[in-house]
Amino acid sequence: MEKTNMVRYYSAKSYPSHLVINMPALSPTMTMGNIGTWQKKVGDAVAAGDVLVEIETDKAQMDFECQEEGYIAKILVDSNTKEVNISQPIAIIVENKEDIEKFADFTVDSAAAAPAAAAPAPEKKEAPKPVETPKAAEAPKPEAVKKAAPAPAPKAATPTPAAPASAAYTDIPVTNMRKIIAQRLSESKQTVPHYYVTVECEMDKVLKLREVLNKASEDQYKLSVNDFIVKASALALKAVPEANSAWMNDSVRQYHSSDICVATSTPTGLITPIVANADKKGLSTISNQVKDLASRARANKLAPHEYQGGTFTISNMGMFGIKHFTAIINPPQSCILAVGSTEKRVLPARAGEEGELRTASVMAVTLSSDHRTVDGAVAAQFLKAFKGYLEEPLKLLL
Template identity: 75%
Template sequence: MISSASVSRLALATGRRTVQRAAALVPMARAIASHNSARAFSATASAPRHILTASSVSLKNNMARFYSSKSYPSHITINMPALSPTMTMGNIGTWQKKVGDAIAPGDVLVEIETDKAQMDFECQEEGYIAKILADSGSKEVTINQPIAIMVENKEDIEKFADFTVADAGGAAAAPAATEEKKEEAPKAAEAPKAEAEAPKSSDSANAAPSRSDADRIFASPLAKKIANEKNISLSELSGSGPHGRIVKADVEGYTPAAKAAPATKAASASTPAAAPAGAAYTDIPLTNMRKIIAQRLTESKQNIPHYYVTVECEMDKVMKLREVLNKASEDKYKLSVNDFIVKASALALKAVPEANSSWMNDTIRQYHTADICVATSTPTGLITPIVANAESKGLATISNQVKDLAARARANKLAPHEYQGGTFTISNMGMYGIKHFTAIINPPQSCILAVGATEKRVVPGEDGEVRTASIMAVTLSSDHRTVDGAVSAQFLNAFKGYLENPLKMLL
């Protein structure tokens, strides 16, 4: 018989062991939490290099540790980063590392083409590349899509040879496993029924014309992924699933011998399209930059109430001052008319700050500095590098900075902070001989200045005489929600005053 004292001692001992075990689990839990914490990546422009801040790149989404449902070793999934506010997808450039390569903090993993520039994606961790999920040249890779797998132990690399996007992370693995089970369940039920083979073939035969008529291929998500990885066209497969649906087994059971007939058909069908006689057009693939330009400017024209105000400026004094300053430059700078326009715009914005603003839906944001965007044409589209704090910079500094920004913009080498933002834009088409045009506002800015060519004109002089003068027309496009007509007129008067008396810009 057990006494009450023995029971008390036993309960006490058990309680102590429970507390001791709980205490021992605390550091273990902390270690696991630390082990599963997100790892940081950074993205930089190719030349020169600038580290992006955490606000530009989501650390958790771009690199995190996962434990796969298929019993893969501990690994880190590297996702496609968002390198700019307007970026929804990007293109994979050249991978600087291959499977098996060691990675050290600061190493460049891959080049990524955003909507505006080519960026280097840097690693800030140690490890080894185990699997590349998006090859060089991959187009339109969506944000947060897995692009590579990294491991800490070199011996784990070979275990990821068959790793796919579906296996990347717990969230991705679960739907894939569910889909696989759903596909295997109907087949398991049909396996004992040998007589079901004929109806299955009949269903497949009936499904083919149905897909053709509807111009649609019915396939499970897992089958599509596997077919994409193996470069197999789903149009060449016959589905064995319900209603002719293509499932995983159809893709994995596909053999090159069965591909011969469709390949011949595809080749013959593509022959006339490859070189049509007397083609009257050429289809040019859209770049990410061109897509963003189309989207933003369409939204601007549809949503912003534009209006336009034009003024003509005499440029003779600017021409003379430019000539004098360039002769005294000792090759340290070479001023252009556009440099004077940038400076005059910045000073006019300081004089009329209402024009230096943005519509923020519930407020109007008025900026304290004049960050001038200069529209620059590149082979892939238009980009607007920024001359920040232009009101406080001299003409020589503005000239050299604009030339440097334009050169790197054409080479696709700008860092995000050099083209994102800005408070006012200048679009100068005068060098092309364009006398007058109107420009579309670059949101969220309120104004853009369209600059035409300078031309000689006969104008009234003193005492009824006539004289010749160099005249340049500029047109200000304004957002009527933030900038009233009177404000536009005040800005253009201030701008005209600086250009017609350029020595005031040197004070």
Template identity: 55%
Template sequence: MECEVDALLALRAQVNKQLGEAGVKLSVNDFIVKAAALALRKVPAVNASWMGDFVRVYHNVDVNVAVQTPGGLMVPFVADADSKGLAAISAEVKGLAARAKAGKLQPAEFMGGTFTISNLGMYGVRQFAAIVNPPQAAILAVGASSPKVVKAADGGYKEVQSMLVTLSCDHRVVDGAVGAEWLQAFKGLVEAPLTMMV
């Protein structure tokens, strides 16, 4: 799915300017975590796991964030990410990533989670497919945003920042149509980021 992120980038810059003195600095990934969590609320069938002989649909939305560490990949999670504000998500992700890189994560911080995000945008990767983290049913791969020329509403053309995301699904739990429904919900939140705050 292709998402235009101009509104998200503008909102992020505005919030960071206004809250910078308070030490708040939101990343694009913080918005992605929040949008993914809210999309899981809208399409709960994706917030599920394959348990061998049945599907478990979760009531909580705990979003794992892939973090590269000297010892390999770790996936700590933000518990109840759907009900947390962007500043809280940002602080939590920064703390989890720092502890992961220092080898100080507690098992309760990475053993669990209901959905995973792998973001390689900071490495310049435009698009990739991530492997589902069992027993979870889906993982979102997030690429770097880049400029793209699109047709404007007035009939002319304009340049936008476009981000490609790929949802990998375990089809025992999430089929293509449900995955597409989730991607539409995610795209709607990313392209209208103020809706994440109401």
């Protein structure tokens, strides 16, 4: 918990010195959040690092930790309260246990009214302007009344048919995280000029190399196809840096590191943990990190820096048998790669091969790009580099 989320107050009215815990902003886009379950109750001692409460942000559900020692004197916002504004007081901590009972009648209004150790000077407010009394409406002139045609009677509204009794349904409450996902993706689709480019990659060499490396791993790692995709994407971004960018209105920001977001489904919604500097990491490191991030994401144990940011996103639905799909860009990033399943395909034989046909394991990927930052030629160059790394995967080991 950042100390900016705590304000120390000194003897206000009959209240002893105390610490007000405010609702934190745990992500840059967070304006409000939901209170989950309090892990401490009134009277409990707390120390730095203790989990106070679960908080659902616009990105994930997280444990909110204390950084001060003391005792919980008052919980101002109950468990499972929805849409709590950031900076709203949620709890009170005191230094001395005997002060707890003095906060029995403490309220949010008390926290707002109490004098802080250093409070900013209040802004001067302008005197309210006088409100003009509206003039009474003038009566229409007689001649105007004579000429006016009577208004036609409004048509009776067509009654809406009642839903059939068999149309049973359940309204599922929308979490704060789901609301933000809906808002951001709607905004992305409406404001970012998407276009899509697809390429097919032959995966036979990746599958063989994966098998060899996993047999030699001595249980230190277990590579997946997705680990190769993360590494190939990171190296392709280094080869085509124009794709590793973001639209900043007055400029195009080009990133120097390949920080790959891996879309991960959790019980509360989609989250994108980041493999930072993936271009500089080996396959085994990427594999272990992706598994660790995904596991902690599903348990709501990620720190903000582990899912906020990133320069490029991968969404892989191949494990569900999806052959091809398009994904919505995650602003302010310029690209997202949609990965489909790998399937056996009959293809024409290559020059020098016997026979006319051959079989290959083929995977289709579709790159969604922001046309403001990534032109079609750049997208094609990126996919060419990406395809090259997967079809000659030994390059990933260099």
